[in-house]
Amino acid sequence: MHQRQNFDIALKELKLKLLHMGGDVQESIRHAVAAVLKHDESLARRVIERDHEINRQDHEIEDLCIRLIATQQPVAGDLRRIVAGMRLAVDLERMGDLAVDLAKTALRLSSPPATHSARRLQSMAEAVDNMVSEGLNAYVNSDAEAARRLAQMDDGVDRDYRFLVEELFSDGLDAGSSPQERMLIAFCGRYLERIGDHVTNIGESVLYILTGERSDLN
Amino acid sequence: MGKSMTVRRLNAWYGAHQVLYDIDMDIEENRVTAIIGPSGCGKSTFIRCLNRMHETHPQARVQGDIRLADESLFDLDPVDVRRMVGMVFQKPNPFPTMSIFDNIAIGLKLAGIRKGSELRERVERALRMAALWDEVKDRLAKPATALSGGQQQRLCIARAIAVEPEVLLMDEPASALDPISTMRIEELIEEIKQTYTIVIVTHNMQQAARIADKTAFFYEGRLIEMDDTSQMFTKPRDRRTEDYITGRFG
Numbered sequence: 001m002h003q004r005q006n007f008d009i010a011l012k013e014l015k016l017k018l019l020h021m022g023g024d025v026q027e028s029i030r031h032a033v034a035a036v037l038k039h040d041e042s043l044a045r046r047v048i049e050r051d052h053e054i055n056r057q058d059h060e061i062e063d064l065c066i067r068l069i070a071t072q073q074p075v076a077g078d079l080r081r082i083v084a085g086m087r088l089a090v091d092l093e094r095m096g097d098l099a100v101d102l103a104k105t106a107l108r109l110s111s112p113p114a115t116h117s118a119r120r121l122q123s124m125a126e127a128v129d130n131m132v133s134e135g136l137n138a139y140v141n142s143d144a145e146a147a148r149r150l151a152q153m154d155d156g157v158d159r160d161y162r163f164l165v166e167e168l169f170s171d172g173l174d175a176g177s178s179p180q181e182r183m184l185i186a187f188c189g190r191y192l193e194r195i196g197d198h199v200t201n202i203g204e205s206v207l208y209i210l211t212g213e214r215s216d217l218n
Numbered sequence: 219m220g221k222s223m224t225v226r227r228l229n230a231w232y233g234a235h236q237v238l239y240d241i242d243m244d245i246e247e248n249r250v251t252a253i254i255g256p257s258g259c260g261k262s263t264f265i266r267c268l269n270r271m272h273e274t275h276p277q278a279r280v281q282g283d284i285r286l287a288d289e290s291l292f293d294l295d296p297v298d299v300r301r302m303v304g305m306v307f308q309k310p311n312p313f314p315t316m317s318i319f320d321n322i323a324i325g326l327k328l329a330g331i332r333k334g335s336e337l338r339e340r341v342e343r344a345l346r347m348a349a350l351w352d353e354v355k356d357r358l359a360k361p362a363t364a365l366s367g368g369q370q371q372r373l374c375i376a377r378a379i380a381v382e383p384e385v386l387l388m389d390e391p392a393s394a395l396d397p398i399s400t401m402r403i404e405e406l407i408e409e410i411k412q413t414y415t416i417v418i419v420t421h422n423m424q425q426a427a428r429i430a431d432k433t434a435f436f437y438e439g440r441l442i443e444m445d446d447t448s449q450m451f452t453k454p455r456d457r458r459t460e461d462y463i464t465g466r467f468g
Contacts, residue, residue, distance in 0.1 A: 073424050
């Protein structure tokens with residue numbers, strides 16, 4: 001029983017580490033979006049600098065999972081929790097990278113996006129931020145319903161992304177900006193849309209932990 | 219080739235104490251079936267029923283049906299049953315006063331094989347199958363007790379398979395062995411399942427996960443769940459199975 005106690009403590013540690021990493025990634029995404037919308041270069045640089053800390057957390061979580069597999073020979077629910085934990089860390093790490101891509105785009109832009117695009121990006125960013133919160137909640141609270149809701153939320157983000165691109169490349173709205181600027185804004189939309197996809201992966205990992213079944217939320 | 223076994227509504231008692239309740243199980247031929255469960259759950263009693271050893275206990279009683287392929291064990295002579303359904307025990311139990319050769323030849327002689335050349339051939343075949351031949355071929359006349367624990371256990375496996383049973387029952391065959399000998403036994407099980415149907419009782423969860431095709435979980439005399447081993451160790455259906463294999467009790 002003593003053995004199991006140590007194992008349970010380690011599983012809690014895994015959960016806390018993932019949550020901590022999730023919080024940091026969410027903050028990076030928020031800052032990156034703000035850097036784009038306000039054209040704040042120092043905030044963009046901060047996001048880029050902080051990425052190595054997120055990568056370090058990914059490695060730390062992976063090391064913990066490998067250690068638990070090697071020393072505890074986990075099975076059933078324990079095994080699913082650990083394997084899904086590794087996948088969650090990889091998704092979070094990729095979301096961190098996309099935040100860096102957003103931040104780098106902010107540095108390439110010569111000014112904040114024009115009003116209409118800015119509004120569209122803002123709305124996507126809010127939806128993605130809600131998804132990240134919901135994904136982390138689903139994981140913490142073992143909430144299958146919350147995990148499944150991510151699929152619909154992601155559909156909304158995909159729709160917004162499509163509108164953003166259509167509007168950017170149709171004449172009329174924000175007609176003043178250069179083709180390069182429009183491309184960069186389209187990339188920002190693309191990065192946010194990709195972050196949404198990674199959050200649906202998180203939902204799939206949560207469902208795998210809870211049910212052992214594979215699902216497709218995207 | 220091994221044969222399948224079918225168990226239906228098997229109940230077993232020691233005196234007034236019931237140890238097995240309504241067990242239904244299909245044991246597939248040429249597969250390894252692992253029986254797991256906490257101490258006292260009835261798993262050893264169960265496999266002792268499979269070759270009618272349980273009823274040799276003075277107060278023991280059995281009810282239900284067990285079939286080897288299509289034949290009910292209870293329509294057969296118990297001696298024939300034990301030849302067709304062999305058993306290997308937890309502690310290696312070679313006949314201590316006999317040589318390595320005689321330990322295996324004795325079963326064959328009892329089965330009516332008298333010719334020296336045939337005996338030698340069958341003994342060699344059994345020892346090769348048990349992956350022991352190369353280690354003992356130069357000292358077949360030495361006492362079996364001169365062998366290491368792991369070698370003695372492989373000798374017992376050779377003894378059991380020499381009489382060419384259909385099914386081989388193993389009651390924690392590696393629990394008294396070091397890791398290397400355990401690995402040898404596991405490799406051996408993997409090899410011989412081509413020829414025999416194997417039912418193994420084990421306390422070692424990883425061992426069941428490594429070697430068994432099917433795993434059955436027993437608890438308090440009942441078969442709680444039986445499924446493909448990979449399913450049992452990743453996604454068991456019953457909460458009690460999950461709790462046992464993840465070390466929450468037992």
